Amino acid sequence: MAKVYYEDSVQGDQLKDKKIAIIGYGSQGHAHSQNLRDTGHDVIIGIREGKSADAAREAGFDVFPVSEAVKQADVVMILAPDEIQGELYKNEIAPYLEAGNALAFGHGFNIHFDVIQPPADVDVFLVAPKGPGHLVRRTFEEGFAVPSLFAVEQDATGNARDIALAYTKGIGATRVGVLETTFKEETETDLFGEQAVLCGGTTALVQAGFETLVEAGYQPEIAYFEVLHELKLIVDLMYEGGMEKMRDSISNTAEYGDYVSGPRVVTAETKARMKDVLTDIQDGTFAKGFIEDNENGFEKFYGLRKEQQGHQIEAVGKELREMMPFVNNK
Numbered sequence: 655m656a657k658v659y660y661e662d663s664v665q666g667d668q669l670k671d672k673k674i675a676i677i678g679y680g681s682q683g684h685a686h687s688q689n690l691r692d693t694g695h696d697v698i699i700g701i702r703e704g705k706s707a708d709a710a711r712e713a714g715f716d717v718f719p720v721s722e723a724v725k726q727a728d729v730v731m732i733l734a735p736d737e738i739q740g741e742l743y744k745n746e747i748a749p750y751l752e753a754g755n756a757l758a759f760g761h762g763f764n765i766h767f768d769v770i771q772p773p774a775d776v777d778v779f780l781v782a783p784k785g786p787g788h789l790v791r792r793t794f795e796e797g798f799a800v801p802s803l804f805a806v807e808q809d810a811t812g813n814a815r816d817i818a819l820a821y822t823k824g825i826g827a828t829r830v831g832v833l834e835t836t837f838k839e840e841t842e843t844d845l846f847g848e849q850a851v852l853c854g855g856t857t858a859l860v861q862a863g864f865e866t867l868v869e870a871g872y873q874p875e876i877a878y879f880e881v882l883h884e885l886k887l888i889v890d891l892m893y894e895g896g897m898e899k900m901r902d903s904i905s906n907t908a909e910y911g912d913y914v915s916g917p918r919v920v921t922a923e924t925k926a927r928m929k930d931v932l933t934d935i936q937d938g939t940f941a942k943g944f945i946e947d948n949e950n951g952f953e954k955f956y957g958l959r960k961e962q963q964g965h966q967i968e969a970v971g972k973e974l975r976e977m978m979p980f981v982n983n984k
């Protein structure tokens with residue numbers, strides 16, 4: 655079994671007396687910053703002026719332009735969107751990095767796909783929580799955490815690994831488990847997970863299920879409860895105790911239907927398409943398309959977003975959730 659790092663596995667604190675600049679204050683940025691501050695670390699925020707900068711100030715952080723934050727920091731964690739990191743690094747980070755600094759990432763995309771090439775005299779590592787940033791913060795406040803990965807790409811100081819591990823502890827991840835990986839493995843598995851299963855696969859499955867019921871004449875509200883709302887309740891059981899716990903809780907009818915009909919929907923053909931998705935990630939086709947679309951003003955991305963926002967399941971869900979304020983955990 656892979657080695658899992660917990661609180662006791664990390665001795666000392668290699669981040670003590672270091673200034674950490676978090677670049678970006680969005681989903682991951684606000685969570686890393688607040689968790690690190692709560693574990694006693696010196697955190698500043700590097701960001702452009704705007705909504706996020708206001709939120710960071712409101713949360714009590716010292717906020718600087720990115721270049722100024724980099725100048726002050728020993729550890730620079732880039733938590734800006736992947737598609738802008740290359741330009742941001744070139745213009746506002748690289749010129750201000752000093753030998754012996756550490757450059758860190760929440761996802762390996764820009765190092766793995768060679769968009770960013772750091773100088774040889776800085777440490778390069780990643781700390782990637784395996785969950786959305788808002789849950790990284792919420793679970794921390796509840797006393798636990800989101801499991802995370804760390805990887806070292808470049809060890810200029812001889813301390814990169816210890817600094818990375820201290821960072822995982824600083825955001826709380828060692829409370830629940832941290833695994834060591836490489837930039838390649840983190841990047842490829844993360845992209846695959848979000849595209850084929852967690853986000854792309856799930857939304858496509860839910861939409862197809864919703865459309866199948868509605869096209870057959872069933873009420874859209876019933877279809878919504880059946881294939882989207884209840885999904886969380888079923889997934890929660892898998893999260894707690896795997897498929898066995900979920901199958902233990904559902905009826906025998908549902909369990910029998912699970913075995914005989916699941917493989918009729920997710921077929922060998924689906925798995926072959928998953929392999930295609932993985933190949934596109936591994937050979938850089940996906941990254942190239944994403945980067946090119948960004949250079950083109952995200953025409954494809956924003957078009958697809960608009961199309962998806964207009965799907966009937968979203969309108970039905972919005973109305974139903976207004977009757978269920980408990981589902982919105984704000």
Ligand SMILES: NC(=O)C1=CN([C@@H]2O[C@H](COP(=O)(O)OP(=O)(O)OC[C@H]3O[C@@H](n4cnc5c(N)ncnc54)[C@H](OP(=O)(O)O)[C@@H]3O)[C@@H](O)[C@H]2O)C=CC1
Pocket residue numbers: 677678679680681682683700701702703704705706707720732733734735736738742760761782783785786787788
């Ligand atoms: N979302 C997640 O849960 C996860 C994300 N990651 C990784 O974390 C990184 C950050 O992603 P995520 O948290 O989703 O990002 P978000 O889009 O939520 O936040 C990005 C932040 O960067 C700021 N920003 C945008 N452009 C600039 C700029 N030009 N200069 C300075 N700051 C800027 C934004 O500020 P503004 O408000 O001004 O736009 C915002 O605060 C990515 O590498 C991602 O892959 C890893 C694991 C999970």
Ligand SMILES: CC[C@](O)(C(C)=O)C(=O)O
Pocket residue numbers: 783784785786787844847848852853
């Ligand atoms: C599943 C999507 C994710 O990889 C994440 C929250 O872990 C992301 O890039 O946001």
Ligand SMILES: [Mg+2]
Pocket residue numbers: 783784785844848
């Ligand atoms: Mg992820």
Ligand SMILES: [Mg+2]
Pocket residue numbers: 761844845848
């Ligand atoms: Mg991701």
